[in-house]
Amino acid sequence: MASRGRIVWRVLLTSLLLIGAAGRAQAADSETLAQARARGVLRCGVSEGITGFSARDLSGRWQGIDADFCRAVAAAALGSPERVTFVPLRASERFPALENHMVDLLARNTSWTLLRESTLGVQFVGVLFYDGQAFMVRAGSTPRMMADLKDATVCVQKGTSSQDHLLVYSAEKRLNLRPLVFDSAAAVNAAFFSGRCRAWTSDASQLAAARLRAPGGAQAWAILPERISKEALGPVVRGDDQNWLVLVRWVLFSLLNAEELSVTRANLAQRLKEAAVQQALVADGEVSRSLDVSPGWEVRAVQAVGNYGEMFDRNLGSRSPLQLERGLNRPWIQGGLMYAPSVR
Numbered sequence: 001m002a003s004r005g006r007i008v009w010r011v012l013l014t015s016l017l018l019i020g021a022a023g024r025a026q027a028a029d030s031e032t033l034a035q036a037r038a039r040g041v042l043r044c045g046v047s048e049g050i051t052g053f054s055a056r057d058l059s060g061r062w063q064g065i066d067a068d069f070c071r072a073v074a075a076a077a078l079g080s081p082e083r084v085t086f087v088p089l090r091a092s093e094r095f096p097a098l099e100n101h102m103v104d105l106l107a108r109n110t111s112w113t114l115l116r117e118s119t120l121g122v123q124f125v126g127v128l129f130y131d132g133q134a135f136m137v138r139a140g141s142t143p144r145m146m147a148d149l150k151d152a153t154v155c156v157q158k159g160t161s162s163q164d165h166l167l168v169y170s171a172e173k174r175l176n177l178r179p180l181v182f183d184s185a186a187a188v189n190a191a192f193f194s195g196r197c198r199a200w201t202s203d204a205s206q207l208a209a210a211r212l213r214a215p216g217g218a219q220a221w222a223i224l225p226e227r228i229s230k231e232a233l234g235p236v237v238r239g240d241d242q243n244w245l246v247l248v249r250w251v252l253f254s255l256l257n258a259e260e261l262s263v264t265r266a267n268l269a270q271r272l273k274e275a276a277v278q279q280a281l282v283a284d285g286e287v288s289r290s291l292d293v294s295p296g297w298e299v300r301a302v303q304a305v306g307n308y309g310e311m312f313d314r315n316l317g318s319r320s321p322l323q324l325e326r327g328l329n330r331p332w333i334q335g336g337l338m339y340a341p342s343v344r
Contacts, residue, residue, distance in 0.1 A: 030243035030292055032104050033077055042077060042084045044070035045094055045103035048185055051209035052316045052324070053109045053129075054086070062086045065315040066107035068305040069128060069235060069252070073105060076251045076297035081304035090184050092159030095120050098238055105248060106236040109203065111161045117239075125235040125249045129316075130328040130337055132227030133165050134204035136192075136211065139222040143198065146173070146226045153178045155188045155197035162202050165229045199224075203231050208322055247291050253340035254281055254298040258307035260331050260340070265306040268299065280343060308338060 036042045046054035046066055054066040071081035087103050094110065097103050099121065109131075112124040135154070137143045143152070156163050158181050170177035180197050182188045185206075192200040193215050200207065204223060211218045235252070237245050257280040258264070263271045271277045281298045288295045305311050309331075316324045330336025 030241055030247065032238070032241045032244040033247065033292060035101075036078060036104050040078070040083060042070065042074040042105065043087055043103045044073075044084050045087050045089045045097050045106040045108050046070070047108050048088045048090060050109060050185070050206055051212055052205065052320060052322045053209070054088075054107070055209075063315065065128065065311055066109060066235075068311050068315065069107045069255075070105065072255060072301040072305045073248055073251050075300040075304035076254075077247060077293055079294065079300065090159070091157050092183065094159075095122065095236075098122060098236060104237075104244075108236075109206065109233050110236055111203075112232045112234050113161060116236075121239045122236050123239045123245050125237060125245065126252045127232045127234045127337070128252065129205065129233045131203045131205050131231040131233055133162050133201060133229040133231060134207055134227055135199045135201045135224045136207040136221055137199050137224065139220050141198075143224065146175070146224060146228070149177060149199055150175045151178070152198040153180050153196070155180050155182065155192040155200045157181070157185055157188050157202065158183050160202070161229070161231070166201050169228045203233070205316070205322070205324065208324065212321055243291055247293060247297075250283075250298070251301045254301050255305070255308040255311065256331070256338050256340040257281065257343075258302045259309040259338075260333060263302065263307060264310060265303060268302055272299065283343070 046062065049055040050064070052064055054062055054064040057063050067086065070084050070086065074084040075081040087097065089097050089108060094106055094108050095116070098106050107128070109129070112127065116122060117124060135146065135149065143149050154166060154177050156166055156179050163179065163181060166177060166179055169175070180191065182191060188200060189210055191197060204227065207223050211221045211223070214221050235248060237248055261271070261277055261280060263277055263281065272281070281302065282296070283298060285295060288297065306314075312326065312329060313319045316322050317326060326336065328337045330338060332339040
């Protein structure tokens, strides 16, 4: 009797596992990818214009590390880096645009936070750039450290984590900083450079980008040395499409793996003959089928924009006007934080 009971239990358990597997297989289809494929383009939410991240050049083409990441995803998912439409969004518009399916992906210098993931129904893909919140002031003015800003009016953009961090930091340090909040980056820019605020607070990289085109030139403005937050900036997708999350996440990891292996756009075809490169950048057929994407998607991503280091240098680093140091954005084997999990 006990033996028959065990048999019945095993049959029931097997049935439940098969039903669960069928459910998972059915859920594996990516609605986001299917919609992008049907319209023929990826819709990518970007900034209104932040040099180095996402901004139009003189010809109207979007440039920057966020824009390049969108192209890498389009190449992987749709076969070409040009099959992407860029949708400029204010900070306060970005999450509603994603929730309402106006965009398929946010790549808009957005900080990864618990509050956002737990309450907005989104998932962060990973970290595309490590940054920190800073303050910019007029060069040669009294503020040389944060303590010098006591009782100052500070420009900040609405709908950003910078606004929250400013209030917390001011209270902790008893600085009585007075936020002057604006809806858009352009409005913050205009207010600060017209003298309405003693300081502008945002991610240090955004301040560095704004300083390039500031009145009087970059040398007329200084970014204070302190950082008051950790800002892990990364792409964002909706939280209800697991397969799309996995695909976009592993596009990022493929760019990181390529740099770790010294695989570039120029040497990619030759290096693909190596076993280690094959393992890191060529997913097997079962993986590609499970993600509903044509084989070679990781290779297409690297072909589109190069490895992560190439993308960084071109947009933010030594080959860009910003000339930012790699810092924490170096690969882990060089003492940085950029790291991709194992593919197997």
